[in-house]
Amino acid sequence: MSDAAMPAASSPEPDILSALAGRSIVLVGMMGVGKSTIGRRLAARLKLPFVDADTEIEAAAGMTIPEIFERHGEPYFRDGEMRVIARLLDGGPLVLATGGGAFMREETRARIAAKAVSIWLRADHDVIMRRVRRRADRPLLQTADPEGTVTRLLSEREPIYQNADLTISSRDVPHDRIVEECLETLRHHLCGDPPDDVASAAR
Numbered sequence: 001m002s003d004a005a006m007p008a009a010s011s012p013e014p015d016i017l018s019a020l021a022g023r024s025i026v027l028v029g030m031m032g033v034g035k036s037t038i039g040r041r042l043a044a045r046l047k048l049p050f051v052d053a054d055t056e057i058e059a060a061a062g063m064t065i066p067e068i069f070e071r072h073g074e075p076y077f078r079d080g081e082m083r084v085i086a087r088l089l090d091g092g093p094l095v096l097a098t099g100g101g102a103f104m105r106e107e108t109r110a111r112i113a114a115k116a117v118s119i120w121l122r123a124d125h126d127v128i129m130r131r132v133r134r135r136a137d138r139p140l141l142q143t144a145d146p147e148g149t150v151t152r153l154l155s156e157r158e159p160i161y162q163n164a165d166l167t168i169s170s171r172d173v174p175h176d177r178i179v180e181e182c183l184e185t186l187r188h189h190l191c192g193d194p195p196d197d198v199a200s201a202a203r
Helices: 003-010 013-020 035-046 053-061 065-072 074-090 106-115 125-132 146-161 175-191 196-202
Strands: 024-028 050-052 095-097 116-122 166-169
Touching: 013 035, 013 175, 024 035, 024 074, 024 106, 035 050, 035 095, 035 175, 050 053, 053 065, 053 074, 053 095, 065 074, 074 095, 074 106, 106 116, 116 146, 116 175, 125 146, 166 175
Parallel strands: 024 095, 024 116, 050 095, 116 166
Antiparallel strands: none
């Protein structure tokens, strides 16, 4: 192996940044899969700004997302969400965590495809339920049957999430392990280098 190839095996960040060529990284997936937590750490590794779309929507609206849902309804929220994501992607590169329903909008998917690499953080139903039970601020789960709602949302959304460029399994392992998997998968997708574990097995 040449010296020039050595850094790629241990440090994927420079290769990823170069190959992104100014594009952003967008995390999509259900509530509770860890988009903000993973996104923040991924951004730190890549030395890119991290932005949570929901936080930006609340700042733009001057109210919380539950308040937006209550006062104006979900369609109004989704319109604002689409505009905020478009604005953020126009100002990239950054790592952007999106709300669970954002990727369902065709216009938003098209904008993400044009301006970013998308990663679907995929988690099983049980993992999602365990995590979302800890928080009471999920407007879509303010129902008599939150578990049934999660099941329904998964069945509606997973076929759309599959359109993301990459899929990473979000499960109960240390966050940094998921971040490493994101970085290795990004490098493989953008640069064609096999992930480290594949390269190790081949040697």
